[in-house]
Amino acid sequence: MASTARPPLVPPADLESFQKHLNSSKRIVALVGAGLSASSGLPTFRGAGGLWRTHEATELATPGAFQRDPALVWQFYSYRRHMSLKAHPNRAHYALAELARRKDFMTVSQNVDGLSQRASHPPSSLKLVHGSLFDVKCNEFFCEYAESNNFTDPIVPALALPTDESDPTTTEALRARELDISDERVTLPELNIRDLPRCPKCKKGLLRPGVVWFGEMLPKDTLKDIETWMDDPRQIDLIIVIGTSARVYPAASYVDDARMRGAKVAVVNMDPADVPAGGLYAGDWFFQGDASEIVPEILKSVIGEVELPERS
Structure with missing residues (x-):
């Protein structure tokens, strides 16, 4: 045998x-x-079939993107945090x-x-x-607030994911929500900036993910x-x-x-x-x-x- x-x-x-x-x-x-x-x-967020397939990571993981649209960037990172927490x-x-x-x-x-x-x-x-998806820091220039190992999911209620926990930016997800998908960069539902994570120290700045973005040291x-x-x-x-x-x-x-x-x-x-x-x-x-x-x-x-x- x-x-x-x-x-x-x-x-x-x-x-x-x-x-x-x-x-x-x-x-x-x-x-x-x-x-x-x-x-x-864990899928890679940069490769083919990775996270947020209808949004280029290089367009979202930058200081400029956060300045232009912090809600979109936080949706991206909230999804990444969630997927990482689902993994073991x-x-x-x-x-x-x-x-x-x-x-x-x-x-x-x-x-x-x-x-x-x-x-x-x-x-x-x-x-x-x-850096880490689970570190956060204040985006205000003169504020030095930072927090490590914040594993709260979602970090604020407004960033809760759909109950099916799927990537909300895939073509299939956009079709399911009857959104216009002629442009793959279609805008996601807008979030009020007041609902995004706020700095508890200075009370003015937004918190941002504590990762190194493209273009940062x-x-x-x-x-x-x-x-x-x-x-x-x-x-x-x-x-x-x-x-x-x-x-x-x-x-x-x-x-x-x-x-x-x-x-x-x-x-x-x-x-x-x-x-x-x-x-x-x-x-x-x-x-x-x-x-x-x-x-x-x-x-x-x-x-x-x-x-x-x-x-x-």
């Missing part, structure tokens, strides 16, 4: 050599992107959170979905270079924290690149910087072509597959088995 045993997730020789290095590593950094959250069911952290999120409790370890995340935070990743070792405090950790005179032993090609700034620079400080590189990705711009060296690792399966497996020798919490 033919064997039905499942083939190993990772070639045994690669797993053995990686775990030997992992076990002896003192300082480790992970660079993560959208592939970390893919198996949690996967085993890779929990594995990285556990590694942070056991090693001198930092996760540099390009994701804004809040899943690492909800997996209880220690905040001090989680650096969000693109990355958060300097976060970049400084990463730089300080990377510049520590102690060697970096390992950088794990998960679900990102790491070919754009600042991601590419972190891989190069870690390597210059002694790190070996391990990549976890679905596409074998998605490796850092500098490529892989002899002694590095490439693990092909779903991050939610691969990451807990390769980290098991340090963190043990990863169990998902029961959902209420």
Whole structure:
């Protein structure tokens, strides 16, 4: 009778050599992107078939768009917040959170979905270079109000989604509501600006999502924290690149910087072509597959088995 045993997730020789290095590593950094959250069911808002298909993300995720039409921008981000909250952290999120409790370890995340935070990743070792959907801040120039991890859904009643929780801007949704779809950028039902999230501190400004919009600088405090950790005179032993090609700034620079400080590189990705711009060296690792399966497996020798919490 033919064997039905499942083939190993990772070639045994690669797993053995990686775990030997992992076990002896003192300082480790992970660079993560959208592939970390893919198996949690989150679609990308920039790709084909992504969120808000009838609105270009580059037209909505800008300071200018918020100035012109804050209601439309908040509808977009309220939908993204809702979809992220419907998703759940996967085993890779929990594995990285556990590694942070056991090693001198930092996760540099390009994701804004809040899943690492909800997996209880220690905040001090989680650096969000693109901000978070669940952070908000005042849009008034002289007001410094900011709030982290606001998971209220909807953030204000006026931004509640339709009961079917579907994307309200798809062609099908527009047809169902008998709106004119000759122009795909048809205006959504108007919201009164007074019903949008308001700053509780200055009482004048609107709150805006705490993400980095196109044309904005990355958060300097976060970049400084990463730089300080990377510049520590102690060697970096390992950088794990998960679900990102790491070919754009600042991601590419972190891989190069870690390597210059002694790190070996391990990549976890679905596409074998998605490796850092500098490529892989002899002694590095490439693990092909779903991050939610691969990451807990390769980290098991340090963190043990990863169990998902029961959902209420």
